[in-house]
């Protein structure tokens with residue numbers, strides 16, 4: 001039977017899609033290999049969101065070109081975010097398949113692009129595929145119908161499409177049956193999930209079904225949110241559904257109304273702050289992350305200061321900051337007002353310095369507190385996992401803890417992570433269930 005190799009870069013959606021594809025390939029008896037030269041099928045999950053990622057993808061394609069020359073029988077596919085497919089086909093004619101965005105979201109349909117399924121005998125993935133992680137991302141919705149002027153996603157991922165709830169529930173049940181304890185529902189705008197389905201389904205309804213119908217699932221998260229679509233029913237779902245974690249990733253992008261207008265973000269800073277106030281009123285201890293772009297074309301010093309002020313006022317737990325990267329074909333890339341790279345880097349560092357202080361002061365009150373941690377793995381002699389509010393905790397213990405939900409007392413806090421001591425594994429009944437599943 002054949003061998004395959006998958007290379008992935010970019011967002012969690014690519015990781016999730018690559019996992020589904022590899023499980024399906026293993027289900028057909030294919031074997032994963034790290035050695036590209038011995039692979040019969042090579043799949044590259046591409047990202048175009050920033051220049052840096054695109055450069056890496058093109059470097060990979062250069063290497064695959066050589067590999068194809070040496071071994072013409074290797075089949076090569078490119079998936080994930082791809083720019084203009086016609087242009088890519090001309091530039092990289094050795095690629096056998098482009099798994100274009102906008103196509104069927106079922107993994108079986110994607111697979112049918114790669115191999116002739118009829119030739120293969122299907123076995124249950126559980127018998128074949130490697131164990132999933134404790135926390136797994138699951139793509140529930142792809143594409144974006146908005147047109148933020150900096151963003152290439154609408155042209156690389158296409159219009160919005162949702163997966164059927166039953167398909168998602170089946171995937172989650174299969175993962176949980178094999179050791180996963182937490183799922184992160186992924187989409188470019190996760191709140192728009194289900195609008196294209198008939199009958200329509202909301203994200204809050206999907207969360208409720210996952211909460212109630214998947215035994216053994218401990219936690220659910222979702223990302224990425226869009227402020228204009230974050231409605232009351234979702235706030236209530238996060239506040240009331242026990243398995244849904246108190247954590248939200250809500251991109252602000254800029255703290256200046258004029259920059260937001262030029263970005264076509266569709267909300268003001270005031271609207272955003274009101275939304276955060278409503279969320280925090282309902283859930284005072286919720287963890288909040290945001291995304292910020294610095295150095296958008298024409299961003300003045302005063303406009304950048306407004307972003308610093310907004311971040312100092314809202315006080316997020318985590319800020320993902322990126323320097324603006326012109327993406328081909330997007331409106332902002334054509335602006336003549338591009339900022340020098342050095343200036344973008346200076347602004348980026350200023351935000352990182354501010355956030356270091358904010359995060360440290362937000363984490364400091366956790367000292368001495370007891371938190372629930374889902375242990376994801378071990379690194380450098382300590383177990384690590386996350387609280388419900390998505391804070392990273394390191395715990396020393398001789399007990400094997402992977403996959404377990406434990407209580408820990410926080411002994412040290414810092415801006416990026418916490419240290420904790422194990423109080424007790426969670427209740428025996430609970431821990432046994434997790435261990436049995438984690439051992440599969």
Ligand code: SF4
Pocket residue numbers: 144145146147148151152153154188189226
């Ligand atoms: S909402 Fe997000 S994915 Fe859609 S265009 Fe804007 S930044 Fe891109």
